[in-house]
Amino acid sequence: MKIPLKIESERLEDYLVADAVIDHDHPLIRETADGLSPTGGTEVDVIRSMFHFVRDEIAHTVDAADPRVTLMASEVLSERVGLCYAKSHLLAALLRSQGIPAGFCYQRIGVLHGLNGVYLAGLGRWIRLDSRGNKNGADAHFCLDDERLAWTLDPARGEIDFPVVYTAPSSAVVASLSSATPGPAWYEGILPHSP
Secondary structure (H helix, E strand, O other): OOOOEEOOOOOOOHHHHOOOOOOOOOOHHHHHHHOOOOOOOHHHHHHHHHHHHHHHHEEEEHHOOOOOOOOOOHHHHHHHHEEEHHHHHHHHHHHHOOOEEEEEEEEEEEEEEEEEEEEEEOOOEEEEEEEOOOOOOOOOEEEOOOOOOOOOOOHHHOOOOEEEOOOOOOHHHHHHHHOOOOOOOOOOOOOOOOO
């Protein structure tokens, strides 16, 4: 179900910033983004290409039973693995490197789940994209009108959508991933419940 989105900042340039986590100035991010941008493609073509790359080519940590912890976009790209948050960091970095405003959205599904808000200049509006990966019941797709995120929320179980498109990743997410120790199921018991 599509919810009305609230943007944290009216300034689109705030959704283009590079920082320590969304390091879209990193050469690997730039090279990959340039390679994923179809020659002569529209803004929508570029966004679709990058979404499918992150969703399908970057493994989700839980699905892959991978012991590595990734946080920075360039790290997610080089290691080819990450939790939903880390994958959203990579998608935002790829898009921002091409001048496409991208932010961070969250849902609570037992624990916090991370996805992206992306601004479509050609349509003058924001959409949400969920690059988690389509395994273990997740079913996210690139859609401009009918939002197709990984999970259908169940409000009766306390699952909620946070409607804000944030300019930067949640500090709770960054703190959790920064302090995690790599190993089997390292994420159990440390993931935040709100942004």
